[in-house]
Amino acid sequence: MAMATTFQPFLTRNFGEPLALDVRWCLERGAYEGARKALAMPPKAVIEEVKLSGLRGRGGAGFPCGMKWSFVPQDTGKPVYVVCNADESEPGTFKDRALIDRDPHQLLAGIIIACWAVQAHTAFIYIRGEMVHGHAVLEKAVADAERAGVLGDTVLGAAFPLRVLLMRGAGAYICGEETGLLTSLEGNRGYPRLKPPFPAVVGAFGCPTVVNNVETLGNLPHIMVNGARWHASMGTEKSPGAKVFSLSGHVKRPGNYEVPLGTPLMDLLDGPGGGVGGTGRLKAVIPGGSSAPILTAEDCKTAKLDYESIAQHGSMLGSGAVIVLDDSVCMVDAIWNLMRFYHHESGGQCTPCREGTGWVEKTVARIEHGRGRMRDLDVLLETCDNMQGKTICVLADAAAMPLRSYLKKFRAEFEAHITQGKCPFG
Numbered sequence: 001m002a003m004a005t006t007f008q009p010f011l012t013r014n015f016g017e018p019l020a021l022d023v024r025w026c027l028e029r030g031a032y033e034g035a036r037k038a039l040a041m042p043p044k045a046v047i048e049e050v051k052l053s054g055l056r057g058r059g060g061a062g063f064p065c066g067m068k069w070s071f072v073p074q075d076t077g078k079p080v081y082v083v084c085n086a087d088e089s090e091p092g093t094f095k096d097r098a099l100i101d102r103d104p105h106q107l108l109a110g111i112i113i114a115c116w117a118v119q120a121h122t123a124f125i126y127i128r129g130e131m132v133h134g135h136a137v138l139e140k141a142v143a144d145a146e147r148a149g150v151l152g153d154t155v156l157g158a159a160f161p162l163r164v165l166l167m168r169g170a171g172a173y174i175c176g177e178e179t180g181l182l183t184s185l186e187g188n189r190g191y192p193r194l195k196p197p198f199p200a201v202v203g204a205f206g207c208p209t210v211v212n213n214v215e216t217l218g219n220l221p222h223i224m225v226n227g228a229r230w231h232a233s234m235g236t237e238k239s240p241g242a243k244v245f246s247l248s249g250h251v252k253r254p255g256n257y258e259v260p261l262g263t264p265l266m267d268l269l270d271g272p273g274g275g276v277g278g279t280g281r282l283k284a285v286i287p288g289g290s291s292a293p294i295l296t297a298e299d300c301k302t303a304k305l306d307y308e309s310i311a312q313h314g315s316m317l318g319s320g321a322v323i324v325l326d327d328s329v330c331m332v333d334a335i336w337n338l339m340r341f342y343h344h345e346s347g348g349q350c351t352p353c354r355e356g357t358g359w360v361e362k363t364v365a366r367i368e369h370g371r372g373r374m375r376d377l378d379v380l381l382e383t384c385d386n387m388q389g390k391t392i393c394v395l396a397d398a399a400a401m402p403l404r405s406y407l408k409k410f411r412a413e414f415e416a417h418i419t420q421g422k423c424p425f426g
């Protein structure tokens with residue numbers, strides 16, 4: 001396993017380099033060499049290489065990228081699409097916008113590789129509406145790439161026409177969920193769809209579609225240039241490679257940090273993060289965006305930043321948004337904040353989510369304001385039971401999972417609010 005000390009960041013290597021926005025500079029520096037190499041290989045060989053690399057999707061679910069591509073049928077007579085998920089709506093996550101703003105050609109190179117692998121001649125980048133700057137950066141990068149012969153009727157000299165189209169979302173969390181995104185891309189309200197069929201088989205406009213996250217795609221040029229084995233040699237056996245973590249909250253140096261998967265959580269926090277901020281005393285960490293169950297300070301001592309270790313600690317790596325909470329934080333107030341978000345962002349299509357997120361938000365608010373009853377705690381857990389696994393997409397689960405974990409790991413704080421009739425944190 002590569003150690004953090006010898007690790008050379010590659011996804012973020014151009015951060016701080018303004019010339020990375022210049023297609024000529026990127027071409028001279030070899031940003032498109034991975035794409036060139038892929039175009040010289042049979043598409044199936046590209047899929048095999050990505051499978052061998054062990055790259056897992058960085059959008060949240062951690063699904064193996066090459067395997068997803070291999071599900072795309074090539075015999076339907078319909079076009080195949082690649083959709084880049086640049087919605088980045090999970091609270092605490094701010095890595096994709098940085099990868100777009102600072103190195104758009106790395107993303108375009110990744111899109112070319114994905115499109116060649118699944119034989120797609122049209123790619124969409126669905127970018128969150130609020131990312132006005134990122135949209136402008138991408139518009140310029142795509143136009144520059146077309147003028148430079150990187151995209152268009154031929155790609156880097158290969159007889160492979162490819163158009164990259166930009167689509168702006170309207171800032172709805174649900175449109176980050178891949179099927180909600182596809183419905184929105186088609187011009188409709190972003191209601192998610194039942195799976196199966198999965199987008200790889202029935203996706204955008206009823207056609208086979210690969211949906212990949214910005215960071216997932218950004219890894220591809222490096223895998224093609226350096227080889228699958230190079231990628232697989234970093235991180236852990238089941239979670240190979242490196243990941244950009246968005247570190248925020250009570251930490252001295254918040255920011256995006258790229259480290260090998262499997263890095264101890266406390267190494268990220270105490271190393272690049274500079275240590276716990278605020279009171280300086282760690283209370284809890286959200287390890288993978290707001291949907292991820294909470295880790296206590298005790299959990300953090302042994303947790304490593306890979307999919308398996310975080311799962312063993314009862315949570316998930318998700319989008320890699322690490323939110324640090326010091327001991328001044330009221331956990332009831334913290335989860336109320338999150339429940340407000342999920343209630344507001346519920347797509348409203350399924351009753352358990354539309355109603356459930358509202359009920360739990362109101363109940364937690366009552367407890368926070370000192371008007372809770374002990375039996376509310378069981379009612380909250382029962383409501384979670386009725387939300388999880390009962391809806392078309394997993395937004396309801398994304399709300400229920402953290403709530404359940406706060407109730408389990410910080411139950412005494414909920415009880416203190418109820419017995420004291422007020423928030424003990426003032």
Ligand SMILES: Cc1cc2nc3c(=O)[nH]c(=O)nc-3n(C[C@H](O)[C@H](O)[C@H](O)COP(=O)(O)O)c2cc1C
Nearest residue numbers: 057058059085087088089176177178211212213216
């Ligand atoms: C409610 C919800 C919101 C999501 N938001 C995002 C998002 O903003 N960006 C993203 O890449 N994936 C998001 N996802 C995950 C996507 O559905 C999908 O798994 C991902 O885009 C696939 O890409 P990957 O395999 O490259 O990770 C979200 C999922 C859910 C359930």
